[in-house]
Amino acid sequence: MATILKCRSLVAGHGHGKILATQQNISFWGGVDPATGMIIDPRHELFDQSITAKVLAFPYGKGSAAAPLVLLELAKQATAPAAIINIETDPLLVAGPIISKHFYGTAIPVVALARAAFDRLQTGQAATVDSVKGEVVIT
Amino acid sequence: MHLTDDEKKMRDGHLGEAVSMAMSILVDLGKAIDAPEMVEITHVHTDSGFYLGDAGLEFVEHLAALGGHVAVPTSMNNTSFDIERCRSYGVSAELSNKIKRLEKAHLAMGATPSWTCAPYQDGILPKPGDLVAWSESNAIVFVNSVLGARTNRTGDLVDICCALTGRAPKTGLYLDENRMAAIHAMLEGFPAEAYADPRFYPLLGYFIGKQCGNQVVAISGIPEGVTMDDLKGFGAATASSGATALFHIVGITPEAPTLEACLKRNTTIQTITVSPDSLKKSEALLCTVENEQLDWVGFGCPHFSYAEFTELAECIAGKKVNSDIAFSVFTSRKILGRVENTGILEKLMHTGIEVYTDGCLLLYPQALKPSGTMMTNSAKAANYIFSQAGYKVAYGSIRECVESAVAGKIVRRRPVWLQS
Numbered sequence: 001m002a003t004i005l006k007c008r009s010l011v012a013g014h015g016h017g018k019i020l021a022t023q024q025n026i027s028f029w030g031g032v033d034p035a036t037g038m039i040i041d042p043r044h045e046l047f048d049q050s051i052t053a054k055v056l057a058f059p060y061g062k063g064s065a066a067a068p069l070v071l072l073e074l075a076k077q078a079t080a081p082a083a084i085i086n087i088e089t090d091p092l093l094v095a096g097p098i099i100s101k102h103f104y105g106t107a108i109p110v111v112a113l114a115r116a117a118f119d120r121l122q123t124g125q126a127a128t129v130d131s132v133k134g135e136v137v138i139t
Numbered sequence: 140m141h142l143t144d145d146e147k148k149m150r151d152g153h154l155g156e157a158v159s160m161a162m163s164i165l166v167d168l169g170k171a172i173d174a175p176e177m178v179e180i181t182h183v184h185t186d187s188g189f190y191l192g193d194a195g196l197e198f199v200e201h202l203a204a205l206g207g208h209v210a211v212p213t214s215m216n217n218t219s220f221d222i223e224r225c226r227s228y229g230v231s232a233e234l235s236n237k238i239k240r241l242e243k244a245h246l247a248m249g250a251t252p253s254w255t256c257a258p259y260q261d262g263i264l265p266k267p268g269d270l271v272a273w274s275e276s277n278a279i280v281f282v283n284s285v286l287g288a289r290t291n292r293t294g295d296l297v298d299i300c301c302a303l304t305g306r307a308p309k310t311g312l313y314l315d316e317n318r319m320a321a322i323h324a325m326l327e328g329f330p331a332e333a334y335a336d337p338r339f340y341p342l343l344g345y346f347i348g349k350q351c352g353n354q355v356v357a358i359s360g361i362p363e364g365v366t367m368d369d370l371k372g373f374g375a376a377t378a379s380s381g382a383t384a385l386f387h388i389v390g391i392t393p394e395a396p397t398l399e400a401c402l403k404r405n406t407t408i409q410t411i412t413v414s415p416d417s418l419k420k421s422e423a424l425l426c427t428v429e430n431e432q433l434d435w436v437g438f439g440c441p442h443f444s445y446a447e448f449t450e451l452a453e454c455i456a457g458k459k460v461n462s463d464i465a466f467s468v469f470t471s472r473k474i475l476g477r478v479e480n481t482g483i484l485e486k487l488m489h490t491g492i493e494v495y496t497d498g499c500l501l502l503y504p505q506a507l508k509p510s511g512t513m514m515t516n517s518a519k520a521a522n523y524i525f526s527q528a529g530y531k532v533a534y535g536s537i538r539e540c541v542e543s544a545v546a547g548k549i550v551r552r553r554p555v556w557l558q559s
Contacts, residue, residue, distance in 0.1 A: 010171040025352065025382075030527040034192055041526045043424075060353060061382065065274045066189060068294035073192035090353075090382075091311070094171045095164075095294040102164050103198050110171075 003138040005117040007085070009131035011097040013109030015083030016128045019138070020054040021121045022046050028093075029066035037079030055127045055136075056081040057118065061090035071096020075106050083129035084110045085136060087118050111136060140169050140308075141176045149304055157207030161300035168297065169308035178270050178309040183209070183302040184258050184282075186216040186274035186295045188245050189502075190238045198296060202303065203244035210305035214253040214263050215245060216275045217442065217469070220498035220506070222254070229506040250302070254497040255471035257371065257442040259286065262473070267393050270313055272301035276378035277371070277441045277519065283385040285370050287393035289313050292384045312385055318394060319403040320387055322351050326360030328414045333556040334362050338536050340369040341518035343413065344376030345421040350411055353382035357401045359389040368444055375441050376518035415557055422557060425521040425534040431548040433533070434511030436460075436540045437500045439469030440520035447537065448478045452486045454541040460491030461547030465508040472496045491544070504528050514540050514549060 024045055026032070031041040037052030052074075061067055067090075074080035075096070086093065089112055097108040109131040113121075121127070121138070128137045142150065150166060152159040169177065187199055218238060225235045246252060255261055256275050259282065265271045267287035273279050274293045282288050291311040293301060301307045311317055324347055333339050347356055356377075365388070377383035387395035395401040402408055438447070451468070460466045470478075475496050478484045487494065501523050504513075512531040513524050521532040533549050543550045 011167075029191075030523050042529075043526055064379075065186060065276050065279065065292055065298075066191060066295045068296045069189065069191040069195045072194040072198065072296065076192065076194035076197075088353075089172050091168065091172050091297075091308075092292055092294040095168055095297045098167045098171065099164055099198065099296055101167070102160060103201065104194075 003120065005113055005120065005136040005138070007111035007113050007134055007136050009111055009134055010089055010094045011101065011108065011110040012131050013083070013107030014130050014132070015055065015109045017053050017055045017082035019057060019121050019123055019125045019127050020046065020049065020051060021057040021123045023059065025060045026058045027064060028061065028070035029064035032070055034070050034073035034077055034079060037074060051081045052079045054081050055083045055085060055129060057085040057121045059087045059118070061093040065092060067092040068096040068099060071108070072100050075100040075104055075108060080108050084108065085118065085121065085129065086110070086112050087115055088112065140166060140174060142166070146177055146306060155206050157202045157205035158303050160202065160205070161207070161303040162306070164300050165304060165306060165308060172308060172310050174308035174310040176309050177306040178313050179305055180270050180272045180301060180307050181211055182265055182269070182271040183211055183213040183298055184216060184273040184275060184278055185213055185250060185298040185302055187299040188215050188218055188241050189295060190219050190241055195296060196237055196241055199241060199244045199299060202299065203247045207248050207303045209249040209302040211302060213250040213302040214258050215250050217256045217499045218242060218254050218497050219502045221495040222497045224495065230503060248303070253471070255442050256499065257444070257471065260442065260444050260474060261471050272298055272307045274298040277375035279384050280374040280378045280386065281371060283312060284374060284387065284392050292382065318355065318385060320355045320357035320401055321403045321406055321408060322354050322356045323398070323402065323408050323410045324356055324358045324413050325410060326358070326413050330556050333554070334364065336554055336556070337369065337516070338554060340373040341376045342418045342421045344373035345380045345425065345518045345522070346413060346417050347386070348377035348379065348381030348383050351381055351383065353384070355385045356383065357387045357389060357395060357398060359398055361388050361391060363390070365391055366446065368446055371441055371444070372517060379519040379522045419557055422534065425518055425532060427525055427531050428512055428533045428549060432512055433464060433514055433543055433547065433549045435465045435467070435508035435513045436544045437467050437513050437515045437520055437524070438537070438540070440500045440515065440517040443468050443470040443474065445474055445477050448474070448483050450537050451541065452483045454538050455487065455490050455492065458490070458545045460544045463547055464544045466492045466544050467500060467507045468492060468494045469498055469500050470494065470496060501527065504530065514543050516540055
């Protein structure tokens with residue numbers, strides 16, 4: 001049975017993929033390689049895993065203000081996640097998908113979940129993020 | 140989101156297509172982060188000239204081709220490498236051509252070619268209370284915390300949108316209530332020599348950033364005598380291990396004349412204690428070496444200051460860098476001019492120290508030293524050169540780094556205040 005979690009839409013769009021969830025924050029610059037979509041920070045628990053086409057769930061962005069460049073590049077290179085789920089809104093994290101929408105016409109939906117709902121996400125589950133309806137559906 | 144008539148005109152294309160795209164992006168961003176309106180800003184420090192891939196280049200060239208022009212004074216962050224010396228630097232013609240295109244597009248839009256990640260060392264000093272839109276994490280935390288001007292963590296590419304419109308979404312650190320701290324870090328158990336040790340502040344910053352993440356933090360217990368370079372190294376470390384955009388040091392930074400003045404009211408304040416044991420953890424994360432093998436010393440993250448050059452010249456006087464060791468120092472053209480005029484640069488010549496301008500120690504490090512172990516006085520550089528580029532790192536003071544470079548192996552004396 002599908003679980004429906006109510007979310008807040010930050011960047012509009014519709015995305016579907018397998019969940020890749022972590023309780024650790026992610027720094028996109030220096031943490032993700034836009035050419036491959038791999039997590040390259042050896043200190044991160046998702047080190048050496050691909051975020052491409054995943055529903056990527058992490059609490060908050062951290063680190064460099066270059067995050068929008070990395071996210072825009074992920075969109076250009078088709079290595080972007082299918083959707084991003086956070087707990088707190090990070091202006092640096094939503095900026096890349098917003099610019100991508102205006103410049104390339106592509107959509108990487110970004111939504112925010114409450115902590116309790118976020119904690120129900122498990123890596124490997126299939127999920128659909130529909131930011132228009134304001135729902136994350138785990139199937 | 141409420142927009143003024145002028146802002147609606149910008150969005151709707153009355154001031155040209157570049158302004159329209161920039162304003163539309165800022166409006167979407169403002170909605171996502173619950174900004175009720177825009178603020179008018181007076182200065183932008185942009186990192187949109189950073190070449191990370193073709194996407195950013197295409198976006199900036201598009202804005203320039205649409206006739207975009209900055210609406211407020213706009214300084215530029217460091218570029219990818221030393222512009223005059225990019226050939227000898229070993230960067231491919233294709234890459235240097237792309238970076239030159241980025242520079243050209245920014246200059247066409249009226250940005251200033253300042254090429255530094257430490258604009259506050261080059262006389263770019265917004266006044267307390269000024270609303271600005273800065274990018275580059277170390278510059279953001281410095282302008283907020285040390286200068287008392289106000290910026291959010293403006294992202295790359297968002298910053299150029301702010302420059303073209305003179306606006307930023309009114310949220311976060313533009314607002315009084317969000318500039319107060321809900322975390323109080325109390326320092327305990329450090330002897331006086333810790334506070335006088337330049338290694339102390341970056342280690343403390345690295346720990347605070349890890350503990351406090353993106354939250355505003357008030358730090359008490361630091362005596363007077365902190366230098367601008369201490370605050371630079373501290374802030375850069377907090378912003379690289381956390382997402383710190385504003386800290387207060389009681390009795391030192393402008394919004395913290397007292398602890399009460401910078402703490403949030405009517406809320407529970409979380410108190411954390413920082414002891415020498417806490418900083419041992421920072422040190423362990425920033426020293427990933429297992430032996431004394433050394434290949435490279437890197438300074439200037441953020442860009443080396445005049446005071447740091449003075450210390451470097453004193454430390455290297457009468458000595459030479461071991462021929463197996465690369466020694467790279469990054470700074471701005473303005474500071475290079477000052478060290479040239481005062482004879483400091485001459486003292487560094489023929490010592491094996493290479494001084495670069497415009498660029499960044501962390502970008503294209505392979506062009507400077509292909510691999511191995513880097514030693515640095517910067518917690519930020521130690522953090523990223525390990526996590527991004529796979530170098531082993533050792534952290535030490537300017538003096539220790541120079542001694543190591545001369546000896547050809549890592550020479551570190553563990554601070555007495557870190558030993559137990």
